Amino acid sequence: MKEIRLVSIWNPKGGQGKSMLAINLAAASVELGLKPLLICQDQQGTSMLYFKAGNLPFEVMDTIPITRPNADIIFFDHQASEWSVPNNHTLVMPLKPARDQYATYIDAYKRAEALGKQIITIVTDGQEHRASEKETTEYLRGKGAFVIPSSGVFSRAASQYLTVFDAKMNKAYKVRERRVEISKILGAILIESNKENKE
Template identity: 35%
Template sequence: MLTISVWNPKGGVGKSTLALNLSAAVQAKGKSVVLADLDPQGTALAIAADGNLPFEVTDKIPRNGFDVVIVDHPPGFSEVPTSQAVVFPMRPSRPDMQAGVKALRSLVASGVKVVVVFNDVKRQHRVERQTMQRAVKMKLFAEPKIVKSRTVYRVAMDQGRTIFDVELNSAYAVQDARQEIQNVLKK
């Protein structure tokens, strides 16, 4: 059983959205997956309550029975993940970078596989491009993945779905969004 944590000590970086869509990407590959929503905010549990998700969402980490467990961690340092891999989302802004550097250093030092994801990126904004370039120069991580700011992510969440739901097959840029999430999963 592979456990993938989605964690950043800063709130508001898109952990739950990534966790939901990563879970859907795993399920779309034919593997059994469960999403453990440990965040007291309970976003994934609330989305699951709509009944549109093709995978289970729970408030505990299961010990067995699934190929992959995705863990949506709460913000803060009280629950630093110990799983095999950590997806570390952050927005391309100076405050997010400053908040994330300490956490990234501790994860990298622990030997955990870390996949950095610049999330909700607006590439047309020069300041966001510059922030991502500065972050890469810090050499805390290699080859960050990019998930662009796309309306389809918000539409999916509003409908209690993920971007992998067939109901969204005709949504603008959904194929691009799916590829972004699959690229994170491949890493």
């Protein structure tokens, strides 16, 4: 029986881009020919709203299924204020680089690191014209973090409950760049989960 990859998208701070990353990473998985499942554990139910709109090419559930799902990869969209480090080995930790939000990320990161988790950091929505945010972004990039710059393509997609991979977004400004960035993150996730499955 094939192993299902399990990926937690987690940061105790709200508004860091967890749901945005969850739905778009799942969509990128479909593009690769994988069958993803998204478990929405966010009380706001953002990912469920997208699913109920009927535009997603994958399933979203608000509870962990009792029986083994037909999926290659499961993304867990964790709720804000959840300080317990997720059980899954691979953690995707998005953060906005504002100083107060960075402080929360560091605290959570240290907790996850102490438990031996494989952490993939994603800097989201950084404002290049703000010196402190630019400095934080470049520091984390130097540590191996992925960076998704502030971009209207995500808000445009969100207004229609779409992912950036939806064909309706093909003509959106810089959508190709955003798709490439998300796909690179997915590639890193798959590499790490393959390592875990071999251990």
